[in-house]
Amino acid sequence: MGCSNEHAALATDVLLKADLRGIDSHGVARLIGYVRLWENKRINARPNITIVHETPTTATIDGDAGLGLVVAPFAMRLAIQKAEQYGSGWVSVRNSNHFGIAGYHTLMAVEKDMIGFAMTNASPLVAPTFSNERLLGTNPMCYAFPAGKYPPVIIDMATSAAANGKLEIAQRLGKQVPEGWIQDKEGDFTTDPHALKSGGSLLPLGSDRDHGSHKGFGLSATVDILSAVLSGANYGPWVPPFVAFLEPPADPVGLGIGHFVGAMRVDGFRPVDEFKSHLDNWISRFKSASTIDADQKVIIPGEPEMEAEADRKQNGIPLVDAVVKDLNWLAEKFGVNPLAP
Amino acid sequence: MGCSNEHAALATDVLLKADLRGIDSHGVARLIGYVRLWENKRINARPNITIVHETPTTATIDGDAGLGLVVAPFAMRLAIQKAEQYGSGWVSVRNSNHFGIAGYHTLMAVEKDMIGFAMTNASPLVAPTFSNERLLGTNPMCYAFPAGKYPPVIIDMATSAAANGKLEIAQRLGKQVPEGWIQDKEGDFTTDPHALKSGGSLLPLGSDRDHGSHKGFGLSATVDILSAVLSGANYGPWVPPFVAFLEPPADPVGLGIGHFVGAMRVDGFRPVDEFKSHLDNWISRFKSASTIDADQKVIIPGEPEMEAEADRKQNGIPLVDAVVKDLNWLAEKFGVNPLAP
Numbered sequence: 001m002g003c004s005n006e007h008a009a010l011a012t013d014v015l016l017k018a019d020l021r022g023i024d025s026h027g028v029a030r031l032i033g034y035v036r037l038w039e040n041k042r043i044n045a046r047p048n049i050t051i052v053h054e055t056p057t058t059a060t061i062d063g064d065a066g067l068g069l070v071v072a073p074f075a076m077r078l079a080i081q082k083a084e085q086y087g088s089g090w091v092s093v094r095n096s097n098h099f100g101i102a103g104y105h106t107l108m109a110v111e112k113d114m115i116g117f118a119m120t121n122a123s124p125l126v127a128p129t130f131s132n133e134r135l136l137g138t139n140p141m142c143y144a145f146p147a148g149k150y151p152p153v154i155i156d157m158a159t160s161a162a163a164n165g166k167l168e169i170a171q172r173l174g175k176q177v178p179e180g181w182i183q184d185k186e187g188d189f190t191t192d193p194h195a196l197k198s199g200g201s202l203l204p205l206g207s208d209r210d211h212g213s214h215k216g217f218g219l220s221a222t223v224d225i226l227s228a229v230l231s232g233a234n235y236g237p238w239v240p241p242f243v244a245f246l247e248p249p250a251d252p253v254g255l256g257i258g259h260f261v262g263a264m265r266v267d268g269f270r271p272v273d274e275f276k277s278h279l280d281n282w283i284s285r286f287k288s289a290s291t292i293d294a295d296q297k298v299i300i301p302g303e304p305e306m307e308a309e310a311d312r313k314q315n316g317i318p319l320v321d322a323v324v325k326d327l328n329w330l331a332e333k334f335g336v337n338p339l340a341p
Numbered sequence: 342m343g344c345s346n347e348h349a350a351l352a353t354d355v356l357l358k359a360d361l362r363g364i365d366s367h368g369v370a371r372l373i374g375y376v377r378l379w380e381n382k383r384i385n386a387r388p389n390i391t392i393v394h395e396t397p398t399t400a401t402i403d404g405d406a407g408l409g410l411v412v413a414p415f416a417m418r419l420a421i422q423k424a425e426q427y428g429s430g431w432v433s434v435r436n437s438n439h440f441g442i443a444g445y446h447t448l449m450a451v452e453k454d455m456i457g458f459a460m461t462n463a464s465p466l467v468a469p470t471f472s473n474e475r476l477l478g479t480n481p482m483c484y485a486f487p488a489g490k491y492p493p494v495i496i497d498m499a500t501s502a503a504a505n506g507k508l509e510i511a512q513r514l515g516k517q518v519p520e521g522w523i524q525d526k527e528g529d530f531t532t533d534p535h536a537l538k539s540g541g542s543l544l545p546l547g548s549d550r551d552h553g554s555h556k557g558f559g560l561s562a563t564v565d566i567l568s569a570v571l572s573g574a575n576y577g578p579w580v581p582p583f584v585a586f587l588e589p590p591a592d593p594v595g596l597g598i599g600h601f602v603g604a605m606r607v608d609g610f611r612p613v614d615e616f617k618s619h620l621d622n623w624i625s626r627f628k629s630a631s632t633i634d635a636d637q638k639v640i641i642p643g644e645p646e647m648e649a650e651a652d653r654k655q656n657g658i659p660l661v662d663a664v665v666k667d668l669n670w671l672a673e674k675f676g677v678n679p680l681a682p
Contacts, residue, residue, distance in 0.1 A: 055428030057398050058609030086427055087396030092610045109486030115567075128639045131630040143563045145418045145570075153566065155559035161552055178551045187633030205546060205553050210519045211502055212546050218496035218642045219560075221627075222484045226456075229486075229619045230610045236626055246633065253622060268399030269571045278570045281594060285577055286562075287474040296471045301559045 001038050001045040011042045011069040016098040019317045022308030024163030026101045032326040034067060036244035043067055043097055049074050057086045060231050063092045063257055068099030072259050079263040083114055087268035092231035095255035098242055102142035103156045103305065109144065109263040110152045113272045116144040117225040117262035121233070123241040126160045127201035129214045132187040134201045134238050138164050139223035144302070146266065148276035150283045154302030159220040160202045167193050180207035226260040233258030239318070342379050342386040352410040355441040360658045366506030367442045373667040375408060377585035384408060384438055391413050398427045401572050402434045406597055409440030413459070413600050417446045420604040424455055428609035433572035436596035439583055443483030444497040444646065450485065450604040451493045456601035456612045457485040460564040462574070462580040467501045468542035468668030469553045473528040475542045476578050480503050480564035485643070487607065491624045497645030500561040501543045510533050521548035567601040574599030628638035
């Protein structure tokens with residue numbers, strides 16, 4: 001695409017990290033999507049990322065329509081620099097694109113013994129409580145905390161009842177989905193994973209009003225406001241779609257999509273070793289919690305991804321045929337070697 | 342109780358704000374609970390609140406076992422001061438008590454054209470996904486954003502499927518609750534609002550694994566870690582119970598309960614008028630969303646509380662008999678005039 005070597009290496013690192021951590025929906029499977037957006041001139045391969053507004057601990061960045069995979073790490077590096085100097089740093093980002101897994105960016109902070117925050121808005125697929133209109137993305141939020149003897153605690157979650165990736169899996173397998181993930185265009189629960197194609201929408205975390213969907217809506221709104229209303233990106237139904245075959249809205253309210261990242265030094269609050277030893281105690285207590293089924297322990301957030309990473313570093317990353325086909329199509333297009341058969 | 346006039350006035354303001362905003366569970370109805378904790382020497386009426394650790398934009402505060410109603414505003418004032426100077430401020434609090442409604446504290450930031458954050462941990466009532474053990478509080482988180490012509494957007498939510506106050510209402514009315522709010526001690530859904538008394542537990546937002554209860558658990562964990570692991574307060578099952586008739590755990594891992602508050606200047610990111618005008622546009626778009634039922638519009642977070650405040654400022658705050666009785670008992674105890682009949 002013409003990315004600089006530095007940007008290409010960084011984007012590769014973000015995508016590979018997703019595959020290593022078992023989040024296949026956000027790894028190299030997305031590469032073809034980025035390329036198609038670049039072909040449509042919606043991704044700029046050589047962005048001039050700039051700081052457009054700044055205080056000692058806050059900033060707004062314009063990503064110049066670059067890959068979110070390089071824009072978000074730029075923002076997080078700036079947040080970390082500010083945190084090193086002043087205790088915390090917060091960066092809102094406009095004019096960006098899909099930033100891969102939020103966990104990658106928060107881990108940059110964790111490696112420096114900081115607490116990491118990352119969120120992004122996304123193409124509208126989710127309806128607010130009481131509505132049947134797709135006005136919000138699955139808008140993920142991520143919080144990451146460095147532990148001592150245990151892996152970091154990483155809460156990385158879509159603010160919808162189910163992430164879009166889970167829906168895609170059900171579509172591929174021809175399976176129904178649980179009630180509470182999707183509604184049809186009349187606003188009734190449906191178990192048809194294809195309901196989005198006929199005017200349906202994803203539901204916020206909580207699924208319905210009785211079970212707290214107004215909270216999932218509130219969390220998604222928080223992500224949208226911090227990422228886009230604060231930075232000058234598009235928000236709500238104006239967020240441009242990820243897929244290249246859908247045109248962005250003709251009446252944008254901002255530039256590209258938005259992210260929000262932050263870093264806080266643990267030792268801005270208490271000595272790092274004290275924090276880590278108490279977080280280890282927290283983890284250990286929750287891991288040993290009494291469980292409903294003897295064979296299903298409590299899962300510490302971030303643990304499954306860490307286990308996948310250990311396994312895949314050893315045994316490699318399995319790719320489904322469709323992804324291999326896409327990658328080989330890209331290899332031919334760009335004149336590089338195809339994957340070994 | 343011997344509070345200073347300043348602290349008494351502040352605590353009153355926090356409680357009255359809850360009643361005005363229609364959050365009756367967190368208003369003067371709680372006064373008797375605070376008094377009973379004070380009688381048990383678990384609340385210090387004349388705390389010496391101190392900053393124990395600090396950077397330009399972060400701090401840890403020791404509340405000296407004071408009323409959370411005065412400790413949390415102290416913390417928020419410090420966060421706001423830091424934000425005025427450096428763009429943002431973040432304060433973790435230990436050795437505190439119940440802080441009332443989170444919305445009160447975030448509104449302090451909103452009044453200064455800042456974005457407000459507030460969260461607190463609480464007595465363990467909620468089980469993590471896959472567990473039947475009460476290890477987490479309903480751990481609320483609150484985000485507040487100043488708008489222009491509309492009231493501020495305030496997301497103020499328990500991270501459990503239902504707040505404890507809703508359960509108490511069902512108990513009082515002898516009603517069943519929806520499936521997905523509570524499980525019994527075997528970990529099965531129950532609709533009995535009294536199930537907590539026989540070893541049951543509240544469920545995280547999402548209710549079960551299929552509907553994202555691991556996300557509710559993750560959010561609750563985030564609140565617990567930022568509020569208590571970071572500050573040196575008690576976390577998880579060690580959080581002391583709110584009710585005075587239950588003893589705190591004999592093996593505390595910290596001091597009191599914990600809060601976490603923060604403030605970020607809007608103009609640390611973009612001019613305030615630009616932000617407010619786009620947030621107004623966001624609100625206006627969501628208010629006019631297509632709805633499933635013609636008579637139920639999309640509710641903007643914070644809107645119902647603002648409407649209650651307008652109504653109750655005009656028409657007064659209705660009190661249920663039990664609360665009137667408690668207040669008159671307190672009036673007699675402290676030698677002040679009872680409520681007019």
